[in-house]
Amino acid sequence: MAYNFEFYAPTKVIFGKNTEDEIGKQAKAFGASSVLVVYGGGSAKRSGLLEKVEASLSAQSIAFRELGGIVPNPRLDKVREGIRMGKEHNVDFLLAVGGGSAIDTAKAIAYGLAEPEYDVWELFAHTRTARKCLPVASVLTIAAAGSETSRGCVITNEHTGEKRVYDDNLARPRFTVMNPEYTKTLPDYQTESGCVDIMMHTMERYFTNGGNMEITDALAEGLLRTVMKNAVKLHHQPGNYEARSEIMWAGSLAHNDLTGCGNDGGDFMSHKLEHELGGMFDVTHGAGLAAIWPSWARYVCRECLPRFVRYARNVMGIAIAGTDEEIAEAGIRAMEDFYHSIGMPVNLDELGVHPTGRQIEEMAERCMAACGNHTGSAKKLTLEDMIHIYTNAAKSR
């Protein structure tokens, strides 16, 4: 039985080689006249991409300022700095150059500039709903977060250690330029973490106890199989352009809501549990997800067994006979083998994180507070459940 749904993914995607030459033209078409260019570390400079982007803007007589230095698990202070700059220079358009951290920072700045009378963190604390947002676009260089087409935005308050998400269609990027060539400079660990993150965006929507459509499942399963195949290919041939194209486009489709149409909103507890890890230990998001998922999956699978069996059969290719529990477990084990095959961890020890009992309790408490009423669909988790999942993840396999 499918639920009613809305699907709205208006982002214009310009995909392929040399597409960065289009940026100025697209920004102009979408109404930009004063742009804040938000980027991360030096790689956008070293690769020459930033220079190309800015030349492309200048060619259309679009003014711009730079805000660099965005880090993974992007920080609230940087958002505030961007809002100050934006006010000062009458910025009317945000252009992120990078991955999810740059895009999410740009989205948060866009919210802040559109309603400057409020503190932007109120959105992430869920004490306020946005009514406006400046237009955002991106030049994507990391295939992972899916923020280039999603309504999501994740910011970490470095003063409190809270990593929080705010979701609204207002922040869906107007366009995204995606040239897979630029993902080649990423360290392999980042590429592989990205593949995990992409799969998890669709898996979060897949493991639910309500509202599954056959067409949505068919698309999700096809996407997951394609990502797995190409992740392994990239592990051995990081320079393979075709494989990078497959992963990059899958990353956008995995999180633009296509793979959740008709469901109940998805589970998303692996993400929320990982957010607390990220807030406390600053781990790479995708690797953190890989380290949490097997523990989550084993803990909840009895309450969502038909979906775990379907996953084992249709995604992991498990062909053995057995009870549903055995087939589900074989699927989870195959997923761990896949993670290992691309150099990803399957528990916290392999991730290099060793939380104390007190730290686990603290993460679980924070997770519970961040969740509100949304504590999962495969299984609605209690505080104790969360502690168990972290604790099991902390044991070696």
Place this chain on the structure above:
Amino acid sequence: MAYNFEFYAPTKVIFGKNTEDEIGKQAKAFGASSVLVVYGGGSAKRSGLLEKVEASLSAQSIAFRELGGIVPNPRLDKVREGIRMGKEHNVDFLLAVGGGSAIDTAKAIAYGLAEPEYDVWELFAHTRTARKCLPVASVLTIAAAGSETSRGCVITNEHTGEKRVYDDNLARPRFTVMNPEYTKTLPDYQTESGCVDIMMHTMERYFTNGGNMEITDALAEGLLRTVMKNAVKLHHQPGNYEARSEIMWAGSLAHNDLTGCGNDGGDFMSHKLEHELGGMFDVTHGAGLAAIWPSWARYVCRECLPRFVRYARNVMGIAIAGTDEEIAEAGIRAMEDFYHSIGMPVNLDELGVHPTGRQIEEMAERCMAACGNHTGSAKKLTLEDMIHIYTNAAKSR
């Protein structure tokens, strides 16, 4: 090897039961103040849908006028009538209630009203490019054409018998309201023709000689398998809401370009050959496609063999050993069996159309003229090729 691509599917989809109550609110959000409601025959009236739509507009203080009587293979004269009405009543928004014919008529009127200084048929004659288009939206009641999310628009000039397409993102609908309940009143033959049309939109993008992405193929194959399964289900249980949901959503995804990302633009010759049939004999579009496709497929498959083999394996489930030619032929035969299983024709005789040799030549000549340089990807067709395909389709199986 994938080609560069643009993907832009901004239509907001509101899907499920009772979603028609949203129409006024959505129209207002998208800026409507004076709406022309475009619909077909009496079913929109009989079902009470039209009344609901208009009440929903009135509740938001949106003015509206009605233009009814749109027929399948919608006519240019009706478009001109709509343009006259639109000018008279300062219409600023087009709302189609119905299927592809109503939506395409609304799109054509929207072009005509946005640039009233030109004759709208110039677009379809490809002697002019549109620069503007009024906003269009739809309340969909037939799962088939995919026009609710596509950039396409097909109009028949009843004075010349020309059925012509004009494609532009300008006409992509702003939103579409899709309640599968309203498709239940369709005659079975229309439902089944719709399923063929939906599959063909993705098959036209699948059978190409260039630019295939694994992720695109995976989505296309999953979509096709889902439509086949649910088409058979609906053939036996026309009132099945879940099956209608699957088909309806697949219809939008099959033609919003998702299943063509990275390809060379697709083949689309079955559609173009059928357009001439539709122009000359006024057949139901999907049934016409079913009657043409096997002849087209057998004629071109040697020049696009890897795709036909892949199709046989991954969509039709052909598991036999054999030469590539044998596997491809088994796939085509299985497709014919599927068409028959849902009451669809596989040649012109079964369609009830018996063109003379001169009529076949005339259709081929018109098709050639309409194609310009785009005469296919699986195989670029000549005039003689087209005559052969029509002639073979005219022979019984």
